[in-house]
Structure formats: structure tokens, C-alpha cells
Amino acid sequence: MSNLTDMEIFARVVTAGSMSAAGREMSLSPAVVSKRIRRLEDRLGTRLLQRTTRQIALTEAGQGFYDRVLAILASVEEAETFVTRGSAQARGTLKVSAPTSFGRLHVAPHLGRFLEANPDLSLNLDLSDDFVDIVGDGYDLAIRIAELSDSSLVARRLAPVHRVLCAAPAYLARQGEPTSLQDLIDNHVRIAAAAQDPWRLVGPHGPEIVRVSAPLRTNSSEVVREAVIAGVGIALRSTWDIGPELREGKLRIVLPAFRASKEVGLHAVYPSRRFLPAKVRVFIDFLAQLYGPAPYWDAGLEQWLSETPHSATAAE
Incomplete structure (x- = not known):
């Protein structure tokens, strides 16, 4: 086997997490994989992997070598693809x-x-x-x-x-539709995942910051999505997440003059x-x-x- 193949085996061991898993992926026995890793380490004069009975870990030298090996293997793959671009497919x-x-x-x-x-x-x-x-x-x-x-x-x-303020018709029927940003702050339930608090908006008077204050606390954006559809309150959501609900009328955009300010x-x-x-x-x-x-x-x-x-x- 060539030195390049030894590097391929090394990279596969790191990615797979073990020599046995890498061997299965490459149709090699664990003994062969271990032998090729040892040969590579002997040639380089340094240990690349710390081995235990359950797992492997990269040494400091191994981490630096792994990062560079990935670039080398990618370049080799690209060179081969360039030569056979007319007929070869990605593999x-x-x-x-x-x-x-x-x-x-x-x-x-x-x-x-x-x-x-x-x-x-x-x-x-x-x-x-x-x-x-x-x-x-x-x-x-x-x-x-x-x-x-x-x-x-x-x-x-x-x-x-694109991110928009939205609410379910049931919520708006119960609480009314906000008529201004101050109305939103004073009289409405605002729901968001913890990482999305506060809302940073832009509107007719420039940037605005709105703190979230709601009976629901969550770290899950998906929970917020389901809660706003269920009529819990008003949320700031991406259109990729709620596009069908907006088109079907399950959600409505509120305060359309305001959007998320962060690009x-x-x-x-x-x-x-x-x-x-x-x-x-x-x-x-x-x-x-x-x-x-x-x-x-x-x-x-x-x-x-x-x-x-x-x-x-x-x-x-």
C-alpha cells in the first residue's frame, strides 16, 4: 500500500471513531488497519493516536496532521474528478x-x-x-x-x-391585533426560545428592541412554533418555517411594518x-x-x- 493509502486509512479511522469501524468501511481487517497506522507513525516518527480498549483520540500532532490530510485527500479527489469530469459523477x-x-x-x-x-x-x-x-x-x-x-x-x-411577526387567528380574536409596537409590548403575549430573546426589529422609526415576556419558557424553537400555531401568543418566525401556515390562514402576519433587523x-x-x-x-x-x-x-x-x-x- 502507498503512503497516500495509509493517510486515507488514518483519516477514515478518525472519522469512524475506531479501527474496527474504519476496517468495515474499507473492507479491511482491524489488524491490517492497525498495522498501517503503526507504519505511518513509524515513518513520521511520532504518535498520531492515543489508543484505549474502547476508543481512540488524536494527539496534538495527530490533530494537526489530520487537518492537513483532509485537504490533501480532497485535492487528490478533485484532481481525479478534473481528469474524468466528462463522464465521472460525484462519489x-x-x-x-x-x-x-x-x-x-x-x-x-x-x-x-x-x-x-x-x-x-x-x-x-x-x-x-x-x-x-x-x-x-x-x-x-x-x-x-x-x-x-x-x-x-x-x-x-x-x-x-425573512422573519416576520405572526399570530394565530384564534389568538387575535381573543386578544385583538396589535396596532403599534407599544401595544404589542403593553398588551400582548410574546413568545420566543431563550436564544431569540430579545427581538431586534426594524420599523418606521428605525431599530427597535423588544423583550419577550410570556408564561412559556423554552429552549426549543420548535416548541415556539407549535405554541404560536396553537394561539398562545405572538412570535417572530422565519417564513421557511411557517410559509404554509401563512398561506393557509393558520397564522397571520401582524405589525407588517416591523421585521427582524439582523440580516x-x-x-x-x-x-x-x-x-x-x-x-x-x-x-x-x-x-x-x-x-x-x-x-x-x-x-x-x-x-x-x-x-x-x-x-x-x-x-x-
Whole structure:
């Protein structure tokens, strides 16, 4: 076996979490995997992995080597794809992280079409609302809904994200519709997950901050979604999350002159590499075509979304 194959085995052991699991994925015995790791360590003159009976862990040198090996393997894959681009399809395993609700609603339903178009590719989709360590946890890319900060990662914008104040008709029939921001603050139930308190809005008079005060406390955005549909109160929600409910009349937009002031977008985020692996490129292209600057979940809301609040600050 070549030194490159030894690096491939090493990377697979780290990703899989054990030598036996890596061996199963590569159709190698654990003894062969262990022998190749030892050969690599002997050649480098340093220990890369700390081994116990139950798990493995990267040494400091192993972590730095692993990060660089991933870039090397990606470049090799890209070089091979470049040569055979005319006939080859993306292949291998693609590991993706996505937010829980968005992944369930807007990624999972479309995976059949993507996998059918890429039969040599398998997909490992993890749903989590945490910002995963893309490089450290071995992800090829992550789908993130955020205002991204500068980092060594590369981000491609997939779609805008619009957030609106909304309530169920039953709540509005019971409490009345707020007529002003002060009315919202003084007389209405405002519900949000802990991480979304306070609301930062923009309206006719510029930026506004509204604290959430409600009988319901939760760390789950999905709980807030179900509560607002059930008529508990008023919430600030993304249209990708409640588009069908708005179109069907289960929810109504309130105080349409106010929107979330923080510019948030839907992004595909991946490690900074000179050569983007074909499997990552085809998935990002698929998502960009699927969503785009006018995503399907905003269908029927275009007229309202095209109206900008009476403020110098634009918001999505």
C-alpha cells in the first residue's frame, strides 16, 4: 500500500471513531488497519493516536496532521474528478450538518432526487441546532442560518431568510391585533426560545428592541412554533418555517411594518480549500438551484416581502 493509502486509512479511522469501524468501511481487517497506522507513525516518527480498549483520540500532532490530510485527500479527489469530469459523477460519502427544523422541512424531502441523480454518492445527514466544528468533526459542509462572522471557512449564500411577526387567528380574536409596537409590548403575549430573546426589529422609526415576556419558557424553537400555531401568543418566525401556515390562514402576519433587523441568510459553509471536492460541489449546486434568491417557501408572500419597512436599514 502507498503512503497516500495509509493517510486515507488514518483519516477514515478518525472519522469512524475506531479501527474496527474504519476496517468495515474499507473492507479491511482491524489488524491490517492497525498495522498501517503503526507504519505511518513509524515513518513520521511520532504518535498520531492515543489508543484505549474502547476508543481512540488524536494527539496534538495527530490533530494537526489530520487537518492537513483532509485537504490533501480532497485535492487528490478533485484532481481525479478534473481528469474524468466528462463522464465521472460525484462519489464517496458526503457528511453534512443542518439545523434540525430546516433539515427536516427543506432538506430531507428533496434527498431522493439528489441521490437518484448521484448514484455513486452516499449521504450522512446530521441534524443539530448547534454550530458544529466542521473540520474537527469531519463534516464536508454545514447548512447554517445565521449572520456569518469572518472565519477560515468558506460560505456560499443559498437563499435569503425573512422573519416576520405572526399570530394565530384564534389568538387575535381573543386578544385583538396589535396596532403599534407599544401595544404589542403593553398588551400582548410574546413568545420566543431563550436564544431569540430579545427581538431586534426594524420599523418606521428605525431599530427597535423588544423583550419577550410570556408564561412559556423554552429552549426549543420548535416548541415556539407549535405554541404560536396553537394561539398562545405572538412570535417572530422565519417564513421557511411557517410559509404554509401563512398561506393557509393558520397564522397571520401582524405589525407588517416591523421585521427582524439582523440580516440573516441561508448558507452552505465548508472548509477553505483550493480544490472543492466534486461531492461537495454537486450538493451545494443542488441546494442553490433548489432554493435561490426567491425560495419556494416564500411563494404567495412575494408582495409583502418586497415591501421594505420605512427605515434606512434594510432587513431580510
